[in-house]
Amino acid sequence: xxxxxxxxxxxxxxxxxxxxxxxxxxxxxxxxxxxxxxxxxxxxxxxxxxxxxxxxxxxxxxxxxxxxxxxxxxxxxxxxxxxxxxxxxxxxxxxxxxxxxxxxxxxxxxxxxxxxxxxxxxxxxxxxxxxxxxxxxxxxxxxxxxxxxxxxxxxxxxxxxxxxxxxxxxxxxxxxxxxxxxxxxxxxxxxxxxx
Amino acid sequence: xxxxxxxxxxxxxxxxxxxxxxxxxxxxxxxxxxxxxxxxxxxxxxxxxxxxxxxxxxxxxxxxxxxxxxxxxxxxxxxxxxxxxxxxxxxxxxxxxxxxxxxxxxxxxxxxxxxxxxxxxxxxxxxxxxxxxxxxxxxxxxxxxxxxxxxxxxxxxxxxxxxxxxxxxxxxxxxxxxxxxxxxxxxxxxxxxxx
Numbered sequence: 001x002x003x004x005x006x007x008x009x010x011x012x013x014x015x016x017x018x019x020x021x022x023x024x025x026x027x028x029x030x031x032x033x034x035x036x037x038x039x040x041x042x043x044x045x046x047x048x049x050x051x052x053x054x055x056x057x058x059x060x061x062x063x064x065x066x067x068x069x070x071x072x073x074x075x076x077x078x079x080x081x082x083x084x085x086x087x088x089x090x091x092x093x094x095x096x097x098x099x100x101x102x103x104x105x106x107x108x109x110x111x112x113x114x115x116x117x118x119x120x121x122x123x124x125x126x127x128x129x130x131x132x133x134x135x136x137x138x139x140x141x142x143x144x145x146x147x148x149x150x151x152x153x154x155x156x157x158x159x160x161x162x163x164x165x166x167x168x169x170x171x172x173x174x175x176x177x178x179x180x181x182x183x184x185x186x187x188x189x190x191x192x193x194x195x
Numbered sequence: 196x197x198x199x200x201x202x203x204x205x206x207x208x209x210x211x212x213x214x215x216x217x218x219x220x221x222x223x224x225x226x227x228x229x230x231x232x233x234x235x236x237x238x239x240x241x242x243x244x245x246x247x248x249x250x251x252x253x254x255x256x257x258x259x260x261x262x263x264x265x266x267x268x269x270x271x272x273x274x275x276x277x278x279x280x281x282x283x284x285x286x287x288x289x290x291x292x293x294x295x296x297x298x299x300x301x302x303x304x305x306x307x308x309x310x311x312x313x314x315x316x317x318x319x320x321x322x323x324x325x326x327x328x329x330x331x332x333x334x335x336x337x338x339x340x341x342x343x344x345x346x347x348x349x350x351x352x353x354x355x356x357x358x359x360x361x362x363x364x365x366x367x368x369x370x371x372x373x374x375x376x377x378x379x380x381x382x383x384x385x386x387x388x389x390x
Binding site: 002003004006007009010011013014015016020021023024025026027028029030031032033034036037038039040041042043044045046047048050051060062084085086105106 | 201202206218236240301
């Protein structure tokens with residue numbers, strides 16, 4: 001197999017990338033922007049060398065403990081569980097959370113072979129039972145798989161005597177009742193709050 | 196900027212890849228399949244080193260002349276102009292063409308800054324005027340940009356005294372008149388052949 005075919009094969013291993021997209025990426029990088037190709041090869045190589053996991057929260061980190069976990073101004077009594085670093089960034093961007101995180105790096109998905117075991121629930125339970133953590137906010141996505149993950153986690157964490165909460169469901173800010181989908185409207189009715 | 200952010204930046208330079216897809220690729224490669232990450236970094240690095248262009252047809256090649264151009268059983272009097280290596284492969288797969296190729300590696304697209312100059316029309320005209328080539332089959336795509344490219348090429352090649360043809364437009368094999376789009380049906384009527 002020649003170098004071009006091997007490159008296509010490598011691109012096709014990316015999630016959601018088939019033969020056409022792989023070809024598009026490879027032709028673009030080799031014919032139009034070889035500097036971007038070099039940048040991608042370099043950053044990937046460097047990433048593989050440098051990027052490990054934070055031992056406290058499981059996110060990507062170049063140091064044994066990431067900067068968020070090392071920040072001692074944060075509130076160690078609250079732990080938010082998120083699926084990905086992007087979800088963590090979204091919560092951080094609200095400026096409304098000063099606790100710590102656990103990043104699952106995925107969600108339970110039996111069809112894709114992702115089990116509580118392979119997601120490292122054991123390590124999470126150990127982290128949550130450090131004696132400092134009082135409340136665990138399960139902030140997985142409100143998708144079927146995120147909900148299933150939350151359900152399993154909630155059960156396990158409650159057994160450890162921890163207070164478990166989830167993000168509120170309801171109308172988005174600026175939302176109109178007429179246009180919101182029914183399950184969301186039903187949830188916001190059920191979870192109504194004192195006015 | 197940390198190694199993860201630099202990796203995201205590199206992925207975002209790929210065509211059609213935004214922040215979400217870049218994040219998906221990076222998380223997948225670093226968290227789920229580091230072997231695929233190494234493979235991509237390696238094949239990209241190797242590709243940059245090894246893959247140049249065939250001096251006869253402009254396609255990607257690890258040798259100065261690609262295996263198709265070096266194959267002296269092929270018919271040097273016919274030259275097919277295609278947009279990409281994938282288009283060349285599609286023609287080869289028909290087993291109906293034994294001539295040679297010129298691979299444009301793109302199509303004229305003023306909006307994206309791709310001009311006849313940057314596409315190397317000069318080199319193509321020189322190649323087509325080698326004295327052997329009698330007929331040039333312009334096999335660009337039947338998109339607006341492909342048609343514009345074909346129109347320009349046709350003009351330039353005819354001035355060199357070459358016979359210029361294009362792929363036939365018409366109903367696909369197995370197609371039904373009732374369901375085919377009107378421009379295609381009109382073209383197949385105009386280009387009707389002896390029955």
